[in-house]
Amino acid sequence: MTVIVRDLRPDAPAEIEGFIRVRHAALPYVFFSPESLRHAISLSHPRAHARKLVAEEDGEIIGTAQVGLAHESPVPGQGFLNVYVDPARTGRGAGALLVRTAEEHLAAHGATNLFAWVVDEPGNRAFAERHGYRPSRSAHFLRxxxxxxxxxxxxxxxxxxxxxxxxxxxxxxxxxxxxxxxxxxxxxxxxxxxxxxxxxxxxxxxxxxxxxxxxxxxxxxxxxxxxxxxxxxxxxxxxxxxxxxxxxxxxxxxxxxxxxxxxxxxxxxxxxxxxxxxxxxxxxxxxxxxxxxxxxxxxxxxxxxxxxx
Ligand SMILES: CC(C)(COP(=O)(O)OP(=O)(O)OC[C@H]1O[C@@H](n2cnc3c(N)ncnc32)[C@H](O)[C@@H]1OP(=O)(O)O)[C@@H](O)C(=O)NCCC(=O)NCCS
The missing domain is CATH 3.40.630.30 (Gcn5-related N-acetyltransferase (GNAT))
Known part of the structure; x- marks a missing residue:
């Protein structure tokens, strides 16, 4: 089946639910709710050129990406793309398509450095390295x-x-x-x-x-x-x-x-x-x-x- 990548439709409750389901499946330690996601979407500073992307297969959301420029940084051109694919739906090209779409968008808005958080597992790290990314610092989630x-x-x-x-x-x-x-x-x-x-x-x-x-x-x-x-x-x-x-x-x-x-x-x-x-x-x-x-x-x-x- 074909995977497509497009912008999240924030007015559709099923889309919001799909986005949150994927995020919680990929990394349960970062909390999302429909309210918090709508709040984040509503903020979007014009200089951030922020987008919430989804990868869809057969009408189902199987991957997500938060993309934008760090407009609060004193250094210009700092782009970010945080890509999460449902662990049950990897290997279908969703991650690569999300990365490509995000990178094209960020390059079009002048990004010179791209930053991406990657869950510390060998498959994820290899994926990032294949796409030309190099590891830097790390952060822990605690409970x-x-x-x-x-x-x-x-x-x-x-x-x-x-x-x-x-x-x-x-x-x-x-x-x-x-x-x-x-x-x-x-x-x-x-x-x-x-x-x-x-x-x-x-x-x-x-x-x-x-x-x-x-x-x-x-x-x-x-x-x-x-x-x-x-x-x-x-x-x-x-x-x-x-x-x-x-x-x-x-x-x-x-x-x-x-x-x-x-x-x-x-x-x-x-x-x-x-x-x-x-x-x-x-x-x-x-x-x-x-x-x-x-x-x-x-x-x-x-x-x-x-x-x-
Ligand atoms: C981290 C921060 C909140 C600590 O505030 P604080 O009021 O000095 O903290 P406290 O005095 O309550 O406790 C500090 C503890 O860390 C310990 N500590 C200090 N430096 C340390 C170091 N480099 N490594 C390990 N422990 C260290 C201290 O010994 C102390 O423990 P103790 O009471 O057993 O001696 C403060 O440095 C800060 O605001 N940093 C910038 C913002 C930040 O990073 N916040 C956390 C975001 S996740």
Missing amino acids: LDLAHTALPPLQDPPPGIELRTAADFADDPRPLFALDAAVAADEPGDIDVEFTDYEAWVAETWRYPHLDLELTSVAVADGHPVAFSVAHTNGAGRYGTGMTGTVRDHRGRGLAKLVKNHSLHRARAAGYTEAYTGNDSDNGPMLAINQWFGYEIRATEVRYVRAVG
Whole structure:
């Protein structure tokens, strides 16, 4: 049967479901819902030239690709293509067709470097290498069994630090934007991010449909947020960390552990049974913190890069 590649039709619920089914089958550690997918589609900055592609066979979605330019990077021409094929439907040419369609689109919009996350399995790595990509850094997906793991006991904040939640900033989230921008700049990664656009942050991060303001913990010093752990929940047992960060001047004081522990304790009390997170494999401090909580590495993705043009 013939495999075709085309753009996802976001108005068709069956298309959204098909996209999510493939993504969860290929990598269950990254959470998608119809709301989160529609939210991502609605953002599409014009400079990102973003597309959501699907590979279809006999009317069924068997592969997906998220494609675009990293418009928040200070370096121009950084393109990304993240291709996932249903593990039960590999070997039919869907992956190669998705890659070709994505590369043509990115080249047409001036990409000079292409970045692709690849699930760390020999077949996937060989596929990327055959297409001219070279491995670079990697990132882990971690899971904590919240229902059956004893969390570290709740600690009191150190002197001068108060604990709040993101809900306390609902009227004016700008201080949390400033904190997020400061810590994201220090997160290890291969595409530097720099976010300066408050309205874009509100649309993307603050209005993310699974952001849980009550379960997001914030440490405040002298009225300013200095550390936070951002909770994403689906209302059905699944809790994920969007970001944990501490501003430079307050690092090494246990604040990341403090905020994340408070968030996890409250998530468990609210009935969440599984916690997920993802860390760059060079992020020693964050991996140490997550190990302390009892998170276990469940999967790894390798970032593959190809220079073009
Ligand atoms: C990672 C980060 C959140 C840590 O914040 P913090 O408030 O300094 O963290 P804490 O003080 O609570 O705990 C740090 C722990 O890491 C340990 N640690 C520090 N550097 C380490 C390293 N290179 N390797 C291993 N462990 C390390 C510390 O010893 C400490 O553990 P301890 O309490 O047993 O001594 C902070 O550095 C940050 O904001 N980084 C940029 C954003 C980021 O990468 N966030 C994570 C995204 S996934």
